[in-house]
Amino acid sequence: MPDIAEQYKQRVSSYIEEIKVSGEPVVIFGAGRAGWHIMKVLEYHKVSVTAFSDNDPAKQKTYYNCQVLSPEEIARRFPGGRVFLGLFVPDTARSIKKHFQLLNFRKIHYDTAAFFFVFLVEVAGRICDEEKLARSIQILFENYEEGATHYGYTKKNYFVSPFVTSVITQKCSLRCRDCAQLIPYYENPVHFSAESVIDDLTRYAEAFDVVPEISFHGGEPFLHPYLKDICLQAAAIPNIIFISFVTNGTIMPSEDTLRVLSSCGADVHQSGGYGPLSRKQDALFEAFGRHNIYSDVMFCLPTEMWIQSSPYNKHARPAAINKELYKKCVSGKICCQIMDGELHRCPLSAHGGRQGLVPLNTADFVRLHGSGRSESGLTSDIRAFLTREQAISACDYCDPEGGTLVPPAIQLPR
Numbered sequence: 001m002p003d004i005a006e007q008y009k010q011r012v013s014s015y016i017e018e019i020k021v022s023g024e025p026v027v028i029f030g031a032g033r034a035g036w037h038i039m040k041v042l043e044y045h046k047v048s049v050t051a052f053s054d055n056d057p058a059k060q061k062t063y064y065n066c067q068v069l070s071p072e073e074i075a076r077r078f079p080g081g082r083v084f085l086g087l088f089v090p091d092t093a094r095s096i097k098k099h100f101q102l103l104n105f106r107k108i109h110y111d112t113a114a115f116f117f118v119f120l121v122e123v124a125g126r127i128c129d130e131e132k133l134a135r136s137i138q139i140l141f142e143n144y145e146e147g148a149t150h151y152g153y154t155k156k157n158y159f160v161s162p163f164v165t166s167v168i169t170q171k172c173s174l175r176c177r178d179c180a181q182l183i184p185y186y187e188n189p190v191h192f193s194a195e196s197v198i199d200d201l202t203r204y205a206e207a208f209d210v211v212p213e214i215s216f217h218g219g220e221p222f223l224h225p226y227l228k229d230i231c232l233q234a235a236a237i238p239n240i241i242f243i244s245f246v247t248n249g250t251i252m253p254s255e256d257t258l259r260v261l262s263s264c265g266a267d268v269h270q271s272g273g274y275g276p277l278s279r280k281q282d283a284l285f286e287a288f289g290r291h292n293i294y295s296d297v298m299f300c301l302p303t304e305m306w307i308q309s310s311p312y313n314k315h316a317r318p319a320a321i322n323k324e325l326y327k328k329c330v331s332g333k334i335c336c337q338i339m340d341g342e343l344h345r346c347p348l349s350a351h352g353g354r355q356g357l358v359p360l361n362t363a364d365f366v367r368l369h370g371s372g373r374s375e376s377g378l379t380s381d382i383r384a385f386l387t388r389e390q391a392i393s394a395c396d397y398c399d400p401e402g403g404t405l406v407p408p409a410i411q412l413p414r
């Protein structure tokens, strides 16, 4: 039995050979992140995508110069085509596959894992232990069977990280009043050194079988002078799958930095709703396109609004109520945060704790180094921290369902 990396490569090669022999139309369902990666692998092997398909009417326009059509329209115009499902979650893939089968398609593949692996090692050229990366991707896709945002222990007893952000700088090019990371309220913001960022990340990743995504944040991460080193060294950790950056669209990285991001298979998400403040957004899209870097515009809420938090006053709620608030937050999309050697469960705890807005006690975060623990001791501390149900101190100062909807990126005076 070939190893997983080889199996992924062989599967992708055989699709490509079959397409080249048959000359059949090639359709990717899903005009988004997974579909983009499949398209890039096909293009790399000189196979053109005939069309994209998507059920979202808002996406039924063009995507990277390809038409985006409904499945019914695909069936009318490209009967007998081969369909790749550019999706992550298997449940969704099964239902879309049924839909295409009802439209008389016979060659429908859900193999995002194989395409993503081939994208990283062949198209991008990420340098890391390939077999470990392939194994991690396999575990990630098994974990998606348990839900799109599932983390913790899987049915096969693997331990999967939640979505995690790493704050590499507290400096920013904007001063958004309602910044969820409270960045404008640092009196002396700093960049964290590349060594400390990577040291923290390496220790964190050792506690997991797979870290689905590390998202580098700021402040504005493109201000960091050692972005290339951070990206390259993160890419060498083989159980981290997606490496992404969140930018406010104001800073253009150098060509050299863009080449490094591309060679690591990194993605960039541009925060949406900043309007003319994101003055480099179009140029960034052009540069990312030129360098084969996946990029999209990301909104925190479907309404595309931000939330101005209620003041952080002590609520003195019963512990059971805070526990329920906390459980709701951590079972949703809220991420955990690594900053300056500490692992936190929420931005309010990470940043508000430092700024004295909320209290912190030693049980509210995990110190990633310096406490003389063994590697296994740190692993069990991280796992216990991420699976605990008890609220953190910050929760009693927070009103997660309150606040006011406001336009994005209202600027504070300089």
Ligand code: SF4
Residues within 6 Å of the ligand: 325, 326, 329, 330, 345, 346, 347, 348, 349, 392, 394, 395, 396, 398, 399, 400
């Ligand atoms: S501090 Fe607020 S946002 Fe953070 S976990 Fe607690 S309740 Fe949720």
